Amino acid sequence: MARSTVHDDALLEDVADFNHAVLAFVDTEGYPLNVAADFTVDKARQVIRLAKPSGPASPASGSNVNVTFSHIRPQPGVGYDQRRYISIWGRIEVAGDSLELTPRRTHGWDEDRLSFFELCERSVPVAHEYMRKLSTERGEEVKPQLSLGWLIFLATRVPFLTATIVPVLLGAVVARSHGFSAWWLTVLSLLGGCLIHLALNVTNDVSDASSGADQANVNPTMFSGGSRMIQYGLVSLSAMKRAAVGLYAAGIAIGLYLAFTRGWELLWIGAAGVFLSIFYSAPPFKLVHRGVGEICVALGFGPIMVLGTYFVVAQRLSFEAFYASLPVALLIMLVLYVNQIPDRPSDEKAGKRTIVVRLGKEAIVKGYAVSVVASYLLIVFGALNGIMPAWTLLGLVTAPIAMQVYRALDPNYNNPYALMSAMGKNIMVHFGTGMLLVLGYVLAVIF
Amino acid sequence: MTVLPKDVEELLQAALVAELTVIDSHGQPVTYPLIPLYDGTHIFMHSSVLFSKKLEHIKKNPRVSVTITDPVAAPVEPFRRATIQGDARVIEDDLHSGWEKTILPLWVEKEPMIAKLVKQRFAMPLFWERAVIQIVPRRVFVWQDGRTQSEPRVLDIDSAA
Numbered sequence: 160m161a162r163s164t165v166h167d168d169a170l171l172e173d174v175a176d177f178n179h180a181v182l183a184f185v186d187t188e189g190y191p192l193n194v195a196a197d198f199t200v201d202k203a204r205q206v207i208r209l210a211k212p213s214g215p216a217s218p219a220s221g222s223n224v225n226v227t228f229s230h231i232r233p234q235p236g237v238g239y240d241q242r243r244y245i246s247i248w249g250r251i252e253v254a255g256d257s258l259e260l261t262p263r264r265t266h267g268w269d270e271d272r273l274s275f276f277e278l279c280e281r282s283v284p285v286a287h288e289y290m291r292k293l294s295t296e297r298g299e300e301v302k303p304q305l306s307l308g309w310l311i312f313l314a315t316r317v318p319f320l321t322a323t324i325v326p327v328l329l330g331a332v333v334a335r336s337h338g339f340s341a342w343w344l345t346v347l348s349l350l351g352g353c354l355i356h357l358a359l360n361v362t363n364d365v366s367d368a369s370s371g372a373d374q375a376n377v378n379p380t381m382f383s384g385g386s387r388m389i390q391y392g393l394v395s396l397s398a399m400k401r402a403a404v405g406l407y408a409a410g411i412a413i414g415l416y417l418a419f420t421r422g423w424e425l426l427w428i429g430a431a432g433v434f435l436s437i438f439y440s441a442p443p444f445k446l447v448h449r450g451v452g453e454i455c456v457a458l459g460f461g462p463i464m465v466l467g468t469y470f471v472v473a474q475r476l477s478f479e480a481f482y483a484s485l486p487v488a489l490l491i492m493l494v495l496y497v498n499q500i501p502d503r504p505s506d507e508k509a510g511k512r513t514i515v516v517r518l519g520k521e522a523i524v525k526g527y528a529v530s531v532v533a534s535y536l537l538i539v540f541g542a543l544n545g546i547m548p549a550w551t552l553l554g555l556v557t558a559p560i561a562m563q564v565y566r567a568l569d570p571n572y573n574n575p576y577a578l579m580s581a582m583g584k585n586i587m588v589h590f591g592t593g594m595l596l597v598l599g600y601v602l603a604v605i606f
Numbered sequence: 607m608t609v610l611p612k613d614v615e616e617l618l619q620a621a622l623v624a625e626l627t628v629i630d631s632h633g634q635p636v637t638y639p640l641i642p643l644y645d646g647t648h649i650f651m652h653s654s655v656l657f658s659k660k661l662e663h664i665k666k667n668p669r670v671s672v673t674i675t676d677p678v679a680a681p682v683e684p685f686r687r688a689t690i691q692g693d694a695r696v697i698e699d700d701l702h703s704g705w706e707k708t709i710l711p712l713w714v715e716k717e718p719m720i721a722k723l724v725k726q727r728f729a730m731p732l733f734w735e736r737a738v739i740q741i742v743p744r745r746v747f748v749w750q751d752g753r754t755q756s757e758p759r760v761l762d763i764d765s766a767a
Contacts, residue, residue: 289661
């Protein structure tokens with residue numbers, strides 16, 4: 160049974176808020192019988208007094224009954240709100256025209272105390288137990304299903320590929336501004352980068368499932384808490400491991416081809432990227448557990464991808480490409496940073512000591528402000544000093560969204576679902592700023 | 607041909623919330639608020655595997671009772687209350703989509719938004735793995751004025767049909 164939200168010390172006060180009770184008992188023929196009853200609360204005697212239903216619908220004195228108080232308000236076209244119920248078990252005693260219930264055991268749910276999404280997450284073991292028993296009854300495995308397309312999409316977390324698209328395109332346009340162009344190699348770099356990124360996502364899920372971090376997380380959101388494919392029983396741990404190996408193999412094969420055709424210097428950049436990607440969460444290093452996950456992500460989705468793509472296209476390295484990668488690196492680091500805020504209780508429980516786990520709320524919120532301001536200052540400094548084209552100042556357009564994220568962090572720090580909007584906007588800050596830098600370079604080439 | 611009296615059918619068709627009581631393995635009643643559906647012969651309720659304890663109780667003891675009590679969640683004029691005792695069967699052959707064939711049209715009739723939400727089942731995959739509870743009504747209690755302290759009209763379903 161999922162966690163109850165009933166506060167037994169305030170049971171009678173809470174019950175008094177309901178309009179009527181539903182009295183349920185087992186009748187003389189062995190059927191349950193449930194019936195509405197008006198009620199009053201006698202706090203002095205700690206009993207609930209129910210108006211006695213008429214003859215056949217009334218239990219005998221001394222019966223064990225269940226009394227449920229339910230308040231669910233249908234909202235046509237929307238669903239339901241104000242959902243709450245309290246169920247009480249106890250013995251009933253007839254007292255004249257009344258029935259008196261002395262509560263012995265309670266259970267209930269109030270969505271104001273436990274969100275529906277968290278209730279569902281906390282109930283996942285109930286679903287597994289039910290399907291396990293059903294599998295035994297049928298003699299074949301019963302498991303939840305999703306179409307293969309959705310499984311692949313969700314298990315690899317495809318939407319997060321914006322983190323790869325931005326630096327690869329940025330590396331390619333910086334190279335173009337230097338007179339180098341090779342669109343097919345850019346596409347190949349993008350494909351290789353995406354495969355490594357998807358492999359990283361899957362590896363992270365495998366590691367978090369193995370450490371227990373994702374199981375312990377009862378507040379996952381669309382931006383945090385992993386793909387949940389393993390926890391929901393949709394994909395096995397071994398299948399996820401095979402997927403990670405396959406994705407890494409394909410990504411590394413592309414990297415080796417590019418190194419072979421464009422220059423072996425690329426091997427070092429690629430090897431650094433793959434190393435950070437695998438050991439971000441995998442043993443023996445588990446870098447994210449050591450509080451350096453943010454730095455790994457900044458390096459991997461910043462300088463490594465931008466310089467890697469630049470090298471593939473231009474067959475040399477460039478300080479400008481390195482510099483242009485810095486604001487993007489900071490902003491992708493902040494994506495991870497904010498997305499880890501709701502995960503911190505489960506991360507801490509699993510020994511995943513991220514920066515967000517290590518520092519307090521005030522430091523984390525300040526850290527966001529400092530980092531986001533630094534990323535915009537890098538753009539301004541680069542553009543004003545001729546390191547990057549003036550058009551890249553377009554990247555500043557996203558600053559108001561970053562401000563909205565900053566303002567949302569403090570009030571929603573402990574509410575994962577309320578924080579979701581800020582997490583989404585924070586991803587927009589990275590993607591928007593990165594793509595505006597790309598646009599700035601394109602405009603600089605044209606004009 | 608329908609099996610329940612017209613006034614109870616009307617209540618079932620209007621109700622967005624009813625209370626289902628089942629008997630647990632200790633012989634104690636347990637009550638769950640659920641949406642009732644009715645096809646003219648059976649009352650249907652359904653449950654996600656996430657909240658499947660009730661299914662296990664019913665599989666061990668199929669005797670159940672459904673009551674409609676809330677004037678806001680079951681808006682009929684004049685308001686009345688009813689309790690229907692019956693025998694339940696859990697239909698769990700195909701948790702993924704079996705329920706869509708059995709009860710989705712009835713559910714969508716009451717809650718049109720469900721059709722849209724089912725298409726987004728990837729967002730909550732376990733929530734949409736569901737079993738159906740099919741209830742054959744045996745006895746009905748009707749409180750015509752909604753006051754359960756007054757004597758109910760009691761109908762055994764064979765005679766009501």
